[in-house]
Amino acid sequence: MATTATVQQTKWWTGGKSPFNMEYGKLMMWYFLMSDAFTFGAFLISYGSIRFSQNFWPDPSVVFNAFPGAGHANLPLAFVSVMTFILIISSVTMVLAVHAGHNNDKQGVVKWLFWTIVGGAAFLGCQAWEWHHLITGEHAVLVNGQLDIVGQTTRINPWGRLAAQADIATAIQNTPREMLIRLAEMGGHEHAGTAHTNFASLPNAELIKAIDVEGLHIRENGPVAFGGYFFGITGFHGFHVFSGVIINIIMLLMTQKDVFARRGHYLMIEKAGLYWHFVDLVWVFVFLCFYLI
Amino acid sequence: MSETTTVHIADAKHATTHHEEHGHHQQSFISKYIFSMDHKTIGKQFLITGIVWAVIGGLFSVIFRLQLGYPDTTFPILETFFGKWAKGGQIQPEFYYSLVTMHGTILVFFVLTAGLSGTFANILIPLQIGARDMASPFLNMLSYWFFFIAGIVMASSIFVQTGPASSGWTMYPPLSALRQAGDGQKIGTDLWLISMALFIISSLLGGLNYITTILNMRTKGMSMTRLPLPIWAMFFTAVLGVLSFPVLLSGAILxxxxxxxxxxxxxxxxxxxxxxxxxxxxxxxxxxxxxxFLGHPEVYIILLPAMGMVSEILSVNSRKPIFGYMAMLGSLFAIAILAFLVWAHHMFVAGLNPFLGSVFVLLTLLIAVPSAIKVFNWLTTIWRGNIRFTPAALFAIGFVSLFISGGLTGIFLGNSTIDIHLHDTMFVVAHFHIVMGVASMFGMLAGVYHWFPKMYGRYLNNTLGYIHFWVTIVGAYLTFWPMHYQGLAGVPRRYLDKSGWVNFNQFGELDKFITVVSMIVFVAQFIFIINFFYSIYKGRKVRTANPWGANTLEWTTPINPGHGNWEGDIPEVHRWPYDYGKDGREFIPQTEPVGASESKH
Amino acid sequence: MQHPAFEEVTIHHHTDDATFKKKVKNTTILLSVITVVELIIGLTIYNIHKGEAPNELLVLMFKGMVCILTLAKAYYIVSVFMHLGDEIRNVIMTIVVPLLLFIWFITAFIWDGNSYKNLRNKYDAHYKETSVTPAKH
Structure with a gap:
């Protein structure tokens, strides 16, 4: 049968066949992804709605500027670009796995699925590091007329406006001594001693002088929703990556056990692939909404 | 010739797989009735679960109607059953709010979403499009069991110490977000949210199945424009569900x-x-x-299946083709699109930007167009028809009546300026109960009366059906019509005792009247329930394969279709499903080839 | 030519390996290039923000550019990696058309978010005082 001729003449909607030339499972997967797109869409759009309802929103390049092993170096967007590339590459390996499946090439499927799983796991690892870094990070903020050291959690956001010098000068007087010691340890003036200075032994007035107010970039509290949405949406995305990795592992095991070879087709790999690409697709938008704009 | 052979082989292959999977019809009780993968059984499971929930939800409404009608009277029996929630025989405020919340949630989601489209999508789709089963029977089974677990979680919230959720079925924060706000905002709300999440999974699994089945599994010749209208309605319902429920999921997660x-x-x-x-x-x-964003499409998720079934039932029982088949499709499509564009008309006075609100007014009023098209088409379908007033036909006509009366008040509420006066009053309650609640319930009952012979191979008792219909329609109007007057006078909804306000006092007697009527209607439903369960076992047996003289494919199956629906090949379809009263013939089934001299419709 | 396992699938087509590999390679390069451009824009925005009196219009333009680039990325992922481009027209339409709902979905939500801000600034003096003063980075 001449394939091209059929394509032009086929009456797709007459019944007795799929009008999309697609088996039901793949069709279902597509519509499931549509549905999931609305879940993510709703998250991102409500994030947009809240963001538009704020007078101030933190600059992502200020928030996401750390890199594992780079200490306090200011490297905006560096780490997230690594994460993005990991996900793009794992998407490519998935395409190759699906293609190998089309050719009934078991070894190819196993090989590329394996690399996809590695990519997924690496991405999850990166995300875990980033979350950990944000939550345990120490940032000096001016809150309720006092100075405080906080991380980025769902309840507090340390990325508000830079505090005015006059406010800091007042607040520093009201700050408890233990906090002053910690602030001094975070960034003390070089001339007040070396990094090993025992700040605890200094009297309050000395201690206040020892604090590097400029270097600490003391900010006010930022919009709390920033953290909520960041952790909520990247968490939900991470959950999708995680389940994608699980699915891929199952696919890998099934391939190795020749389940698909016996079935005569690797269509399950194709469906898993669709899911995996969708996860990548969502990341593209998460990347846009949280890191770029 | 070669074509038919191929089909035959394919069918035979299909049949053998079924035999292999199910051990030559020697299924155990569990795999046949409990974890069944047969779409007909799953449909019945949805229906019976829906009936159980309808009784619970209806009972709740009777209890809070007692409070509204008789705010000063004590009912010691309530204390016997509900203990501290009805101290001294008086409904406590927290409990009152729990009751309205549960009533709304149960009726909207468990009865009119799962119980309605779950039942009829499952039963009708494969039978009417000519498929052996759903695209994925396994996911279909999961869909029911997720629904069942969602129900269990919801039911369990009734039995926790602090009681079920009580922030209204819409679960608006900040009330619902704060545990300190009250008892109902404690564990009950968490259970509500978890139950909803499970329900959304159930509806997603079901919806994906319905869509793919309708698209992929149609029999030969069953083009999309030859689909019976219930199938089109279920199709759009499923699309609405698949695209809008995830948004509720996001909202619930946040x-x-x-x-x-x-x-x-x-x-x-x-x-x-x-x-x-x-x-x-x-x-x-x-x-x-x-x-x-979910809530508004949800209204159509509830209404569209009823619309589809009513179209079919009216056409069959008027012995006339449906008037304007393509217009019906077009209006279903238009409604499905508009359903996604108008959600904020529920929020005109909530602090929504008034200019944004005016856009929503415009879009909302557009819905009147397809709705009116549908109404006119139903009326012209039965116009001069040779109507057989079966209980199903009566309920279908009742649906049209209710849809008109409830739809008209929708035009009032869709205008943001009038809504300033009418929002949160009994007028709203009257509007949505008539147009969405009772109307869809009528569609559902029409469907049950019409397809009961297909489901169980027996008839429902007609006399009981007539009594059920007349009591219900008269009662429904008497219950909800007076609420319009209350609402216009400003009587707020959700208040458990209005006797403190002089201007609402005048409605005390009317409230008593409504309460009495609603109790009668509630009791009348047991006529149906008894009829239903009695007839499953003892009803008059169906002797002919096509008792209603209908054209659609479900009536070409055996009286009690087995697994796989058709013995032998699935019939091929040659015409649309509404050839009634054509060329001197009463009806021409879809399976009959178009004759050479046949007139065009 | 029916699919071996699914009778509803009537035809299926194979692309030869070389064409396919080339297509995947080109798409990968394209996606990477777009991402790099996006990062450059992101850093540009950062640098504009760092300076005194950032040009808000310029920032907005750059942000718009990133959005368009992201849509381009999404297009390539869906069309090449997910093979939607290889499917027949029917499929493409049923996937793409419902996504148009997002237009109104996004517009209305953002519109109302913005209106919420304006309402608060108008009626909540304290809120405005504590959050409106120009930001310094």
Whole structure:
């Protein structure tokens, strides 16, 4: 049968066949992804709605500027670009796995699925590091007329406006001594001693002088929703990556056990692939909404 | 010739797989009735579960109607059953709110979503499009069991110490987001949210199945424009569900975070019981947006299946082709699209931007166009028809009547300026109960009366059906019609005792009247329930394969279709499903080839 | 030519390996290039923000550019990696058309979010005082 001729003449909607030339499972997967797109869409759009309802929103390049092993170096967007590339590459390996499946090439499927799983796991690892870094990070903020050291959690956001010098000068007087010691340890003036200075032994007035107010970039509290949405949406995305990795592992095991070879087709790999690409697709938008704009 | 052979082989292959999977029809009780993968059994499971929930939800409404009708009377029996929630035989405020919340949730989601489209999509889709079963029987089974678990979780919330959720079925924050707000906002709300999440999974699994089955599994010749209207309606219902329920899921997840993780998505500037909460920057209106992005399509998820079935039943029982088949399709499509564009008309006075509101007014009023098309088409379908007033036909006509009366008040409420006066009054209650609640219930009952012979191979008792119909339609109007007057006079909904207001006092007697009628209607439903369960076992047996003289494919199956629906080949379809009273013939089934001299429709 | 396992699938087509590999390679390069451009824009925005009196219009333009680039990325992922481009027109339409709902979905939500801000600034003096003063980075 001449394939091209059929394509032009086929009456797709007459019944007795799929009008999309697609088996039901793949069709279902597509519509499931549509549905999931609305879940993510709703998250991102409500994030947009809240963001538009704020007078101030933190600059992502200020928030996401750390890199594992780079200490306090200011490297905006560096780490997230690594994460993005990991996900793009794992998407490519998935395409190759699906293609190998089309050719009934078991070894190819196993090989590329394996690399996809590695990519997924690496991405999850990166995300875990980033979350950990944000939550345990120490940032000096001016809150309720006092100075405080906080991380980025769902309840507090340390990325508000830079505090005015006059406010800091007042607040520093009201700050408890233990906090002053910690602030001094975070960034003390070089001339007040070396990094090993025992700040605890200094009297309050000395201690206040020892604090590097400029270097600490003391900010006010930022919009709390920033953290909520960041952790909520990247968490939900991470959950999708995680389940994608699980699915891929199952696919890998099934391939190795020749389940698909016996079935005569690797269509399950194709469906898993669709899911995996969708996860990548969502990341593209998460990347846009949280890191770029 | 070669074509038919191929089909035959394919069918035979299909049949053998079924035999292999199910051990030559020697199924155990569990695989046949409990974890069944047969679409007909799953449909019946949805229906019976829906009936159980309808009784529970209806009972709740009777209890709070007692409070509304007789705010000063005590009913010691209530204390016997509900203990501290009805101390001294008086409904306590917290309990009252729990009752309305549960009534709304149960009826909207469990009865009119799962019980309606779950039942009839499952039973009708494969039978009417000519398929052996759903595309994925396994996911179909999961869909029911997720629904069942969602129900269990919801039911369990009734039995926790602090009681079920009580923030209204819309679960608006900040009330629903704060545990300190009251008993119903404690564990009950968490259970509500979890139950909803499970329900959304169930509806997603079902919806994906319905869509793919309708698209992929149609028999030969069953083009999309030869589909019976119920199938089109179920199709759009499923599309609405698949695209809008996930948005509710997002909203619910954010609400769970606000409740449990201290986030501020919906919360800002709140003082509760003298305590200043740290939450800052959230927007309660955001939740309403997310909720109604589902909530409005949900209204059509409830209504469309009823519309589809009513179209079919009216055409069959008028012995006339449906008037304007393509217009019916077009209006279903238009309604499905508009359903996604109008959600904020539920929020006109919630703090929505008034200019944005005016766009929503425009879009909302557009819905009147397809709705009117549908109404005129139903009326012209039965116009001069040779109507057989079976109970199903009566319920279908009742549906049309209710849809008209309820739809007209929708035009009032769709105008943001009039809504300033009418919002949150009994007028709203009257509107949505008539147009969405009772109308869809009528569609569902029409469907049950019409397809009961297909489901169980027996008839429902007609006399009981007639009594059921007349009591229900008269009662429904008597219950909800007076609420319009209350609402126009400003009587608010959700108040458990209005006797403190002089201007609402005048409605005391009317409230008593409504309460009495609603109790009668509730009791009348047991006529149906008894009829239903009695007839499953003892009803008059169906002797002919096509008792209603209908054209659609489900009546070409055996009286009690087995697994796989058709013995032998699936019939091929040659015409649309509405050739009634054509060329001197009463009806021409879809399976009959078009004759050479046949007139065009 | 029916599919071996699914009778509803009537035809299926194979692309030869070389064409396919080339297509995947080109798409990968394209996606990477777009991402790099996006990062450059992101850093540009950062640098504009750092300076005194950032040009808001310029920032907005750059942000718009990133959005368009992201849509381009999404297009390539869906069309090449997910093979939607290889499917027949029917499929493409049923996937793409419902996504148009997002237009109104996004517009209305953002519109109302913005209106919420304006309402608060108008009626909540304290809120405005504590959050409106120009930001310094």
């Amino acid at each position: 609400l769970l975070f606000d409740r449990n993780l201290g986030t501020s998505f919906y919360l800002s500037d709140i003082v509760i019981n003298g305590e200043i909460l740290p939450n800052e920057g959230g927007s309660a209106i955001l939740y309403q947006h997310l909720f109604w």
